[in-house]
Amino acid sequence: MSAYSISAPTTRSKWVAGILVVTYAIITMIPLIWIILTAFKSPADAISYPPKVVFDPTLEGYVNLFTTRTRISPEALAALPEPDTWYDRIVRQYDMVIAGPSKFGERFVNSVIIGFGSTFLSVFLGTLAAYAFSRFRIPLADDLLFFILSTRMMPPIAVAIPIFLMYRQLGLSDTHLGMILLYTAVNISLAVWLLKGFIDEIPREYEEAALIDGYTRFQAFYKVVLPQAATGIASTAIFCLIFAWNEYAFAVLLTSANAQTAPPFIPTIIGVGGLDWPAVAAGATLFLLPVMIFTVALRNHLLRGITFGAGRK
Amino acid sequence: MAEVALSSVTKRFGMTTAVSDMKLTIEDGAFVVLLGPTGAGKITTLRLIAGLETPDAGSVAIGGRDMAGLTPAQRDVAMVFQQYSLYPHMTVRENLEFPLKSPILRTPQAEIDRRVGEVAEVLRIPHKLDNKATALSGGEMQRVSIGRALVRDPAVFLMDEPLSSLDAKLRSDLRVELKRIHSDLAATLLYVTHDQVEAMTMASKIGVLHDGRLAQVGTPREVYENPASAYVAARSGSPRINLLPAGLLGDAPDAARTMGLRPEHIVIGDGTEAAVTRVEHLGDQTRLHLRLRDHDVVTLTDSTIPNAGETVRIAPREPLWFDADGSRL
Numbered sequence: 247m248s249a250y251s252i253s254a255p256t257t258r259s260k261w262v263a264g265i266l267v268v269t270y271a272i273i274t275m276i277p278l279i280w281i282i283l284t285a286f287k288s289p290a291d292a293i294s295y296p297p298k299v300v301f302d303p304t305l306e307g308y309v310n311l312f313t314t315r316t317r318i319s320p321e322a323l324a325a326l327p328e329p330d331t332w333y334d335r336i337v338r339q340y341d342m343v344i345a346g347p348s349k350f351g352e353r354f355v356n357s358v359i360i361g362f363g364s365t366f367l368s369v370f371l372g373t374l375a376a377y378a379f380s381r382f383r384i385p386l387a388d389d390l391l392f393f394i395l396s397t398r399m400m401p402p403i404a405v406a407i408p409i410f411l412m413y414r415q416l417g418l419s420d421t422h423l424g425m426i427l428l429y430t431a432v433n434i435s436l437a438v439w440l441l442k443g444f445i446d447e448i449p450r451e452y453e454e455a456a457l458i459d460g461y462t463r464f465q466a467f468y469k470v471v472l473p474q475a476a477t478g479i480a481s482t483a484i485f486c487l488i489f490a491w492n493e494y495a496f497a498v499l500l501t502s503a504n505a506q507t508a509p510p511f512i513p514t515i516i517g518v519g520g521l522d523w524p525a526v527a528a529g530a531t532l533f534l535l536p537v538m539i540f541t542v543a544l545r546n547h548l549l550r551g552i553t554f555g556a557g558r559k
Numbered sequence: 560m561a562e563v564a565l566s567s568v569t570k571r572f573g574m575t576t577a578v579s580d581m582k583l584t585i586e587d588g589a590f591v592v593l594l595g596p597t598g599a600g601k602i603t604t605l606r607l608i609a610g611l612e613t614p615d616a617g618s619v620a621i622g623g624r625d626m627a628g629l630t631p632a633q634r635d636v637a638m639v640f641q642q643y644s645l646y647p648h649m650t651v652r653e654n655l656e657f658p659l660k661s662p663i664l665r666t667p668q669a670e671i672d673r674r675v676g677e678v679a680e681v682l683r684i685p686h687k688l689d690n691k692a693t694a695l696s697g698g699e700m701q702r703v704s705i706g707r708a709l710v711r712d713p714a715v716f717l718m719d720e721p722l723s724s725l726d727a728k729l730r731s732d733l734r735v736e737l738k739r740i741h742s743d744l745a746a747t748l749l750y751v752t753h754d755q756v757e758a759m760t761m762a763s764k765i766g767v768l769h770d771g772r773l774a775q776v777g778t779p780r781e782v783y784e785n786p787a788s789a790y791v792a793a794r795s796g797s798p799r800i801n802l803l804p805a806g807l808l809g810d811a812p813d814a815a816r817t818m819g820l821r822p823e824h825i826v827i828g829d830g831t832e833a834a835v836t837r838v839e840h841l842g843d844q845t846r847l848h849l850r851l852r853d854h855d856v857v858t859l860t861d862s863t864i865p866n867a868g869e870t871v872r873i874a875p876r877e878p879l880w881f882d883a884d885g886s887r888l
Contacts, residue, residue: 449643451640451642451643451644452643452646454609454611454631454638454640455638455640455643455644455646455707456646456657457610457611457630457631457632458609458610458611458631458632458636458637458638459632459637459657459658459661459707460632460658460661460662460663460664461632461661461662462630462632462662465662470646473648474647474648
């Protein structure tokens with residue numbers, strides 16, 4: 247059921263509300279828009295003062311993000327054959343040639359593997375645990391739930407040193423598996439608590455009906471509970487992904503050559519060939535995309551309260 | 560269809576005993592109604608038969624086979640719930656198909672289509688089959704939920720107050736419909752309700768429950784005319800039976816403490832004086848509320864209709880006598 251105000255909104259109040267919402271949206275979006283714009287600026291435009299809102303867009307930032315470049319002497323440059331691609335041409339304006347691809351692609355793929363991997367694992371384990379806590383009589387259930395929550399009672403980075411030593415012993419340092427396990431461990435308490443709330447809301451009668459209709463407990467869970475928990479699972483997945491995707495401190499500490507994710511990598515771009523803000527902005531822009539796509543893709547699940555209305559109270 | 564037998568079944572939840580030493584046989588093809596107030600153990604009895612609860616003592620047998628250790632799916636029972644009756648994420652058709660598609664039945668699709676079509680016809684919902692379950696009215700939802708039981712051919716149908724949330728008109732329609740379905744299918748049916756009208760109109764046998772115990776089992780007529788205790792007598796009949804001190808209207812048997820007088824068993828015209836406090840005209844009957852020596856008495860009249868404030872003379876006819884424990888003499 248939705249709530250309705252007693253009097254219908256007037257045209258004027260709709261306009262006022264609309265303007266307020268749009269203004270607020272624009273203000274919160276300014277940093278984002280600025281990053282997206284900076285990614286298309288030349289390095290000179292990016293640091294000019296006063297800041298340029300109108301500028302000649304260039305893909306320099308993206309080219310620098312994906313490549314490593316070497317400076318060569320003008321004579322050597324003149325001796326080279328004409329550049330045959332648009333990105334070669336951009337690089338040669340600065341007396342440089344492309345030496346090879348940068349690590350950004352690799353780091354981005356690491357972020358995808360670790361972010362989505364740990365999100366899947368957190369939500370998978372969280373759903374099973376939440377279902378058990380919600381439906382079965384478990385000895386010391388409340389204490390267990392409190393224990394699970396207690397892992398959130400300090401900043402995760404407080405245990406950085408023990409984890410660093412432990413991971414070195416176990417050979418999990420700088421591995422995808424290590425990072426997936428670590429982010430899952432941090433996210434699982436959130437997942438269990440959020441999902442338990444959602445599953446508690448689903449009346450047991452549906453499962454009991456499915457049991458009587460000839461299904462096993464697991465099939466009832468799969469066919470009746472899961473579809474109704476979809477909203478909760480989707481929102482939990484988004485929260486887990488956002489944490490794992492953005493996490494910086496552990497990634498700096500525990501990853502380097504092999505499993506480094508994008509967050510610790512992006513700042514290092516600055517050091518290659520001067521303060522290359524457009525390349526950093528380009529990296530940040532691309533880094534935003536997966537979470538945005540994921541959130542938009544699950545948007546319908548977030549908004550649709552599919553369990554409402556079928557049972558009468 | 561099969562016989563269901565409960566032998567000395569007891570179920571406790573913590574300190575409370577929900578069902579106590581229950582012995583009940585539901586014969587093959589019978590329509591048994593368990594009648595009792597909230598907390599009497601009706602629903603626990605249903606759940607014990609369905610396998611949703613495990614008895615602490617005693618056993619449940621369906622079709623002569625002991626059900627101990629069998630899951631609800633293995634028991635071949637169909638159950639209609641009072642509420643949360645339909646899977647909200649499925650269409651009406653998917654809801655009706657769901658039991659047939661279970662791994663236990665694995666019905667072929669052609670057979671599923673035929674059965675679903677038939678049931679939809681019986682319940683007058685064929686035009687709603689492809690609606691979302693959530694898009695139905697309360698009455699339609701409950702019909703579909705009964706339909707989900709009917710598509711199968713189970714050993715026994717269990718119904719937990721399936722009509723209680725419906726409006727009066729729909730309820731009386733569905734009462735007739737259920738009774739017809741029962742005789743068409745020759746189904747064994749156990750129906751739980753607190754509504755004595757449902758019990759009296761549909762049951763081939765009524766079991767009256769009192770605090771987890773069976774107070775009496777019998778045909779609706781037996782339960783009404785020959786109640787085993789004051790409790791049973793008070794659970795049937797509308798208006799309710801008048802329970803009065805034994806000697807209030809003349810002689811009583813020695814052991815009797817309470818006299819039970821059905822409203823229609825009070826003769827007006829002769830006997831003890833009583834003041835008329837209120838007159839209710841219901842159309843088909845007229846109820847008189849009387850004050851008789853500090854006791855309230857309700858009776859029916861058809862011939863002489865006095866006004867409130869007048870005095871009438873009343874006499875008992877065929878009173879029921881109960882002893883100090885409330886048991887029938």
